[in-house]
Amino acid sequence: METFKYSELTKESIQKLVQRNVDPANEIRALVEDVIEHVKLNGDSALVDYALKFDKVELDKLYLDKAELQEIASAVSPDQQEALQTAYANIYKFHKAQLKEEERIETMPGVTCWRELRAIEKVGLYIPGGTAVLPSTFLMLGIPARIAGCSEIVVCSPPQKNGKVNAFIAYVALMLGINKVYLVGGSQAIAAMAYGTETITKVDKIFGPGNQFVTKAKTIIQSTTTTAIDMPAGPSEVLVIADDTAKPAYVAADLLAQAEHGIDSQSILVCTSQTIAEQTLKEVEKQLAVLPRAEIARQAIDNSYIVITNSLDEAMDFSNEYAPEHLILATESWKQLTPKIINAGSVFLGNLTPESVGDYASGTNHTLPTSSYSRAYSGVSVDSFVKKITFQFLTKEGIQNIGPAVEILAEMEGLHAHKNAVSIRLNNK
Amino acid sequence: METFKYSELTKESIQKLVQRNVDPANEIRALVEDVIEHVKLNGDSALVDYALKFDKVELDKLYLDKAELQEIASAVSPDQQEALQTAYANIYKFHKAQLKEEERIETMPGVTCWRELRAIEKVGLYIPGGTAVLPSTFLMLGIPARIAGCSEIVVCSPPQKNGKVNAFIAYVALMLGINKVYLVGGSQAIAAMAYGTETITKVDKIFGPGNQFVTKAKTIIQSTTTTAIDMPAGPSEVLVIADDTAKPAYVAADLLAQAEHGIDSQSILVCTSQTIAEQTLKEVEKQLAVLPRAEIARQAIDNSYIVITNSLDEAMDFSNEYAPEHLILATESWKQLTPKIINAGSVFLGNLTPESVGDYASGTNHTLPTSSYSRAYSGVSVDSFVKKITFQFLTKEGIQNIGPAVEILAEMEGLHAHKNAVSIRLNNK
Numbered sequence: 001m002e003t004f005k006y007s008e009l010t011k012e013s014i015q016k017l018v019q020r021n022v023d024p025a026n027e028i029r030a031l032v033e034d035v036i037e038h039v040k041l042n043g044d045s046a047l048v049d050y051a052l053k054f055d056k057v058e059l060d061k062l063y064l065d066k067a068e069l070q071e072i073a074s075a076v077s078p079d080q081q082e083a084l085q086t087a088y089a090n091i092y093k094f095h096k097a098q099l100k101e102e103e104r105i106e107t108m109p110g111v112t113c114w115r116e117l118r119a120i121e122k123v124g125l126y127i128p129g130g131t132a133v134l135p136s137t138f139l140m141l142g143i144p145a146r147i148a149g150c151s152e153i154v155v156c157s158p159p160q161k162n163g164k165v166n167a168f169i170a171y172v173a174l175m176l177g178i179n180k181v182y183l184v185g186g187s188q189a190i191a192a193m194a195y196g197t198e199t200i201t202k203v204d205k206i207f208g209p210g211n212q213f214v215t216k217a218k219t220i221i222q223s224t225t226t227t228a229i230d231m232p233a234g235p236s237e238v239l240v241i242a243d244d245t246a247k248p249a250y251v252a253a254d255l256l257a258q259a260e261h262g263i264d265s266q267s268i269l270v271c272t273s274q275t276i277a278e279q280t281l282k283e284v285e286k287q288l289a290v291l292p293r294a295e296i297a298r299q300a301i302d303n304s305y306i307v308i309t310n311s312l313d314e315a316m317d318f319s320n321e322y323a324p325e326h327l328i329l330a331t332e333s334w335k336q337l338t339p340k341i342i343n344a345g346s347v348f349l350g351n352l353t354p355e356s357v358g359d360y361a362s363g364t365n366h367t368l369p370t371s372s373y374s375r376a377y378s379g380v381s382v383d384s385f386v387k388k389i390t391f392q393f394l395t396k397e398g399i400q401n402i403g404p405a406v407e408i409l410a411e412m413e414g415l416h417a418h419k420n421a422v423s424i425r426l427n428n429k
Numbered sequence: 430m431e432t433f434k435y436s437e438l439t440k441e442s443i444q445k446l447v448q449r450n451v452d453p454a455n456e457i458r459a460l461v462e463d464v465i466e467h468v469k470l471n472g473d474s475a476l477v478d479y480a481l482k483f484d485k486v487e488l489d490k491l492y493l494d495k496a497e498l499q500e501i502a503s504a505v506s507p508d509q510q511e512a513l514q515t516a517y518a519n520i521y522k523f524h525k526a527q528l529k530e531e532e533r534i535e536t537m538p539g540v541t542c543w544r545e546l547r548a549i550e551k552v553g554l555y556i557p558g559g560t561a562v563l564p565s566t567f568l569m570l571g572i573p574a575r576i577a578g579c580s581e582i583v584v585c586s587p588p589q590k591n592g593k594v595n596a597f598i599a600y601v602a603l604m605l606g607i608n609k610v611y612l613v614g615g616s617q618a619i620a621a622m623a624y625g626t627e628t629i630t631k632v633d634k635i636f637g638p639g640n641q642f643v644t645k646a647k648t649i650i651q652s653t654t655t656t657a658i659d660m661p662a663g664p665s666e667v668l669v670i671a672d673d674t675a676k677p678a679y680v681a682a683d684l685l686a687q688a689e690h691g692i693d694s695q696s697i698l699v700c701t702s703q704t705i706a707e708q709t710l711k712e713v714e715k716q717l718a719v720l721p722r723a724e725i726a727r728q729a730i731d732n733s734y735i736v737i738t739n740s741l742d743e744a745m746d747f748s749n750e751y752a753p754e755h756l757i758l759a760t761e762s763w764k765q766l767t768p769k770i771i772n773a774g775s776v777f778l779g780n781l782t783p784e785s786v787g788d789y790a791s792g793t794n795h796t797l798p799t800s801s802y803s804r805a806y807s808g809v810s811v812d813s814f815v816k817k818i819t820f821q822f823l824t825k826e827g828i829q830n831i832g833p834a835v836e837i838l839a840e841m842e843g844l845h846a847h848k849n850a851v852s853i854r855l856n857n858k
Contacts (some may be wrong), residue, residue, distance in 0.1 A: 057635045079837055080837060080841060082834070082837075083833075083834040083835075083837035083841075084838070085605070086537075086831070086834040087834060087838060090536035090540065092830075093534060094534050094536050094542045097531075097532065097534050098544075098618050100529075100533075102526075102527075103526065105522060105523050105526050105792065107518075107519035107522045107523050107791060107792035108515075108519060111519065111786070111791050111792070112791050113523045113791055113792040115527075115810075116767070116770075118770065118771055118772075121771055121772070121804065121806065122803050132843075134842060135838075135841065135842070136792040136838060136842065168841055191753045204804040204805040205805040217844070219652045220652075222651075222652065223648045223649075223652050223661075224660075225595050226800065226801050226802055226804065226805075227805070228660065228802075228805035228806060232652075232655075237522050247857075249853055249857070250850070250853060251853060252851050253850040254847065256846040256849070256850075257844070257846040257849070257850045259435070259665045259846070260844055260845070260846040260847070261844075287846075291845055291846055292843070293843075293844075293845065293846065297846060316807050319552050330770060338820065341547065341818065342547055342550055343547075343816075344818050344819070345818070345819075346818065346819040346820075347818060347819065347820045347821070348821060349820060349822040350822060350823070350828070351854075352823045352824065352825060353821055353822055353823040353827075354850035354854060355850065356835050356839060356847040356851050357821065357828075357831055357832075357835055357851065358819070358821055359539070359835075359839075359847060360847075361541065361831055361834050361835050361838060362540050362542055362823070362831065362833045363534065363536035363542040363821070364534060364542050364819040364820075365819065367502075371655065373655055373657075374816065374818075375549065375633040375655065376549050376633040376634040376656070376657035376816070377657060377816065377819070378816045378817045379817075379819060381544075381817065383817070387772075387803065387806065387807045388807045388808075388812070389775065389776060389803075389807070390776065390787070390793040390794065390808060391767070391775075391776045391778060391793075392775070392776070392777060392778065392782055392786065392787055392791045392792070392793055393577075393778040393782055394779070394781045394782040394786060394791070395781065396781060398781070399786075401490075402515070402519075402786055402790055402791065403786075404512075405511070405512040405515040405516065405789070405790050406512075406785050406786055406788075406789045406790050408508055408509055408511075408512035409512050409513070409564075409565060409789040409790060410785060410788075410789065411562060412564065412597055413561070413562065413564070413565065413721075414561075414562075414721070415686070415689055415690075415722075416688040416689070416720055416722065417682065417685040417688070417716075417720055417722065417723050417726060418785040418788060418789075419785070419844065420682050420685070420686070420716065420720075421679070421682040421685075421686045421783035421784065421785045422783055422785050424679060425679060425781055425783060427779075428676075428678070
């Protein structure tokens with residue numbers, strides 16, 4: 001990890017440091033467009049072809065049903081079941097509180113406006129498989145979808161070599177009351193959910209992480225169909241702000257937890273103390289030595305860096321420029337810092353709140369904006385699975401009160417039919 | 430307007446009827462990409478070039494300052510000022526209520542999670558000019574941006590022939606406390622706000638309607654930069670559900686108000702009464718005869734249609750398939766219908782609530798999802814100008830309570846560094 005002094009960085013060098021992952025996968029666009037076109041034209045048969053080609057599996061049917069999921073899920077041990085149930089309960093509790101009825105506002109006498117929530121009817125969840133099986137992601141997407149009340153939840157996950165899904169995925173499906181999992185992965189899964197096939201329903205919005213092919217497919221369907229996506233995605237990242245109240249061993253563990261995700265992950269340390277930074281680097285080496293995924297983590301750590309600042313405020317300035325997906329405040333003074341946070345996905349406060357707890361079970365969602373998208377995007381929540389529809393109702397008094405202003409405004413914009421829709425009601429008392 | 434009987438429509442013919450405007454502007458993509466590239470490379474000088482080429486104006490500077498805006502705004506008459514202030518007050522009141530602090534949730538003893546709002550720091554508002562000057566759009570975007578607390582609001586609007594903006598735009602800018610309006614229109618404005626130029630700040634999110642070039646530019650920058658957009662956009666549309674309690678003259682006025690927007694607008698009538706439908710058609714002809722924009726409205730009406738249903742429930746089924754931007758319930762029985770609404774942008778209840786009031790002044794936002802995007806998208810609100818950042822804080826008790834479950838879950842996913850970030854805290858009491 002290279003170390004920079006904040007006071008020596010120019011505005012341009014900061015911009016260069018925080019820059020990452022701007023559409024690196026554009027060279028695969030044509031490839032992904034081909035897959036999408038093939039699925040659009042040939043439906044299920046294209047999906048069977050791709051399963052053979054990419055997943056090396058010959059599928060006789062495209063999904064697992066409830067009985068099959070139950071059989072697969074029986075391999076989950078009691079303590080694993082309990083851990084999944086703890087995660088489920090916490091995620092459910094936090095997300096359930098996000099669903100709120102809104103009050104009615106009388107903006108003028110007789111003019112009442114309000115918003116009502118409606119679940120997005122049909123949603124698609126993409127759950128990665130292969131080497132990285134992520135039951136936690138399934139919980140993070142399935143629970144808010146259920147709380148929102150989506151009437152159809154389509155789940156796609158790539159088949160393993162045995163033509164099935166992993167036991168944890170099957171178990172989570174059943175926890176969520178989802179009785180069918182489609183054995184479809186990659187950009188073909190995104191195409192299937194965006195266009196529909198003989199067996200897979202066309203959905204209104206697609207959620208979930210994936211490799212660069214999945215991500216590219218989501219970007220393409222977002223701009224070429226009416227199907228929405230949760231958010232743009234890039235490699236995962238963490239930024240840790242530490243001062244001399246931080247514990248180097250904890251900070252190192254947090255940096256490595258991020259680094260083991262993939263060689264393109266970033267683990268940034270912004271530190272007010274040169275000593276703590278040096279101790280953390282030593283701890284990184286020590287802990288790295290015994291990690292099963294050390295090779296991946298090593299490469300990610302090599303792509304990461306340390307910034308030494310003179311104050312926590314400077315550290316926060318750098319963090320806001322970086323706009324991290326995960327922000328850890330490894331300091332006992334975190335309370336003074338939180339009001340200064342402008343850009344971040346999810347924030348972990350103090351020395352006893354590792355990112356891992358949010359990844360799995362604290363209750364917050366782990367589907368978060370990466371690659372500086374936290375400047376404009378929020379993480380997934382129940383909000384992501386609903387629409388807020390506005391309503392307005394005018395009484396006789398209401399149209400009399402507001403009508404004249406609307407007539408003038410419509411005339412200002414040269415829209416006389418707009419004006420007339422009011423006048424005809426005002427004049428016909 | 431062609432008339433269809435709902436009972437005679439197949440599922441396929443309904444799909445065909447509701448289908449509209451799926452990326453019709455793809456042939457202009459290359460053109461727009463050129464403009465974006467030119468602005469990205471040449472900044473302000475490209476904008477000056479395009480003003481000359483497209484707006485036929487030679488600009489000596491790219492913006493109007495406060496003094497210039499004040500001079501231009503002095504042309505707004507007192508009754509126009511009052512109408513704009515009424516709109517401002519209602520929109521402000523409705524949107525202000527959307528800004529709410531959220532409660533803290535203790536998901537397990539010692540594990541506390543919550544969300545805090547943060548304004549998107551830099552936002553760009555595109556306000557169309559030329560033939561359609563829309564001060565109302567400026568209010569609809571500027572008010573929630575101010576309520577959210579965005580620290581920088583960049584406004585672009587194409588220059589008129591005199592090298593200025595319209596008086597109403599200038600007046601609204603000053604109402605909003607915006608002291609600079611950039612004289613930039615079209616796809617070049619979107620490019621300038623996405624990439625930044627010498628004088629225009631790069632923004633995090635771009636809002637606002639526009640012609641097909643503007644819309645295409647927004648789609649492109651959404652998928653190629655980290656700048657977000659409010660929503661995809663298509664031509665405006667209304668769907669009116671009417672029964673025999675509707676007033677044909679009012680319904681006709683509402684259909685025409687939509688139709689005058691543009692020849693590609695749609696005005697759909699879904700009616701349980703053949704008689705009301707026929708009377709409405711007669712009223713359309715009568716009112717059309719005296720409209721200044723009759724030529725435009727005539728073409729839009731010719732592209733529109735009527736569906737006759739046997740019940741209000743069937744009418745609502747069709748409406749949910751159509752997923753209209755604006756939905757008018759021209760029936761005294763609207764209360765029984767609202768729970769059945771699944772897809773709509775904004776809803777107008779009863780015979781005395783024309784869409785015009787929402788377009789201008791009831792308080793709801795008029796920037797809404799068109800082209801069936803209301804299946805997955807909401808209209809603009811204060812939510813569109815903020816991010817919700819999640820926070821979590823664990824006490825010693827908290828990490829003891831949640832830690833063991835997280836260790837098991839991390840192990841299930843084969844992520845040992847994730848596990849270690851918890852273990853190291855559990856073991857170091």
